[in-house]
Amino acid sequence: xxxxxxxxRFSHYRHNESxxxxxxxxxxxxxxxxxxxxxSLHGLxxxxxxxQYDKAHGNSAGSYMRKTIAGWASGAVKPSGDTLTxxxxxxxxxxxxxxxxxxxxxxxxxxxxxxxxxxxxTVVIGHSxxxxxxxxxxxxxxxxxxxTHTLPTYVQTKIAWVCDNDSTVARRIxxxxxxxxxxxxxxxxxxxxxxxxxxxxxxxxxxxxxxTMRLPYGLxxxxxxxxxxxxxxxxxxx
Amino acid sequence: MxxxxxxxxxxxxxxxxxxxxxxxxxxxxxPAEDVARLKQxxxxxxxxxxxxxxxxxxKFQVSSADIDDFIQxxxxxxxxxxxxxxxxxxxxxxxxxxxxxxxxxxxxxxIATAVYGSANxxxxxxxxxxxxxxxETHFVGRLxxxxxxxxxxxxxxxxxxxxxxxxxxxRLLDRVCAFLNG
Numbered sequence: 001x002x003x004x005x006x007x008x009r010f011s012h013y014r015h016n017e018s019x020x021x022x023x024x025x026x027x028x029x030x031x032x033x034x035x036x037x038x039x040s041l042h043g044l045x046x047x048x049x050x051x052q053y054d055k056a057h058g059n060s061a062g063s064y065m066r067k068t069i070a071g072w073a074s075g076a077v078k079p080s081g082d083t084l085t086x087x088x089x090x091x092x093x094x095x096x097x098x099x100x101x102x103x104x105x106x107x108x109x110x111x112x113x114x115x116x117x118x119x120x121x122t123v124v125i126g127h128s129x130x131x132x133x134x135x136x137x138x139x140x141x142x143x144x145x146x147x148t149h150t151l152p153t154y155v156q157t158k159i160a161w162v163c164d165n166d167s168t169v170a171r172r173i174x175x176x177x178x179x180x181x182x183x184x185x186x187x188x189x190x191x192x193x194x195x196x197x198x199x200x201x202x203x204x205x206x207x208x209x210x211x212t213m214r215l216p217y218g219l220x221x222x223x224x225x226x227x228x229x230x231x232x233x234x235x236x237x238x
Numbered sequence: 239m240x241x242x243x244x245x246x247x248x249x250x251x252x253x254x255x256x257x258x259x260x261x262x263x264x265x266x267x268x269p270a271e272d273v274a275r276l277k278q279x280x281x282x283x284x285x286x287x288x289x290x291x292x293x294x295x296x297k298f299q300v301s302s303a304d305i306d307d308f309i310q311x312x313x314x315x316x317x318x319x320x321x322x323x324x325x326x327x328x329x330x331x332x333x334x335x336x337x338x339x340x341x342x343x344x345x346x347x348x349i350a351t352a353v354y355g356s357a358n359x360x361x362x363x364x365x366x367x368x369x370x371x372x373x374e375t376h377f378v379g380r381l382x383x384x385x386x387x388x389x390x391x392x393x394x395x396x397x398x399x400x401x402x403x404x405x406x407x408x409r410l411l412d413r414v415c416a417f418l419n420g
Contacts, residue, residue, distance in 0.1 A: 101279045165268065173279060173280045173283065180287045181287050184290070185336045188336040192335065192337075196305075202313070207341065208342055209340060209341040210339070211338070211340075212337040212338045213337045214336065219337075228384075228388045
């Protein structure tokens, strides 16, 4: 009996753990932030949230939450995956726009790597005459990426408020800032590639160089080298 | 797309969004306090970008000066190592405003250096002297050198840097050097 009970408890514990891990996946730790905010709520905001919780999930769930909140705050009790999902959806509703913006930014920043691109380009001195245009085109492509960056569907399903109007506006602001940042990096990068080409050209011996531009939405690696013998001969006949 | 963002951002920050635009409609539904906070976030973000841009301008100038110094040193090396028995390799890595630049400048006998383990081995010096005195004085020799410098770095780094291939090549080069000496 004891062994059976122990096994059941253990399997229940494991189920809770896996459910919690599933809820937390892809949230970039904003669940911990939400829980921390939730634990630090007081006064009118706290009452407001409790009322919303009762209204959305019933009085029994609400009274369990009130009873367990101290355990969550101390870390002695971990909320289940379901409770975490409820809090993740309810707490941001009572946050101010600034707090919500920060959560959203953290979420988008962590999912940016899924949208990042890597490009490479070889510039042969004297042969790749349109390299500036090619580098500019690639940089432009990465500068446009912030506008197309969306969160994965499973994250949108898990926390619905990321699709709300105010979150959409917040995301557009973030995208505008990221675009601005990308444009600044890209313009410096294009100038640096031009300088690299000029410098490699100024050396008589075997010389080569690479320039890696790190933009928020990807990398562009430009490899600059002198023409080889066949390219030189080919150019003579072309 | 970038221009669109630029326009929306400017309109948003200045509060002059066109009445029919989606963003204007969305903002109209938001409480004034939320709109003010979003504007503050936008302004903070732009300030961050401006500060980063200033830092990057400084980084651009500093890295450009560093790379110019490196190139001047490489040109000096080219001049001082233009004669016989000369080889050098210079590598530079620079953090720049947009990322990272690396430059490599080199002159040397790659396979022989890989086989003998040193650029100053007597046989390597002998081969280099032969290159400078005999090969580089006529067209076919220069063609051979150009082809050799194109292929040899990869062969030296891979095939001839280990095991039987290295030993075999060493024996062959020993004979060539003995012939050059004789």
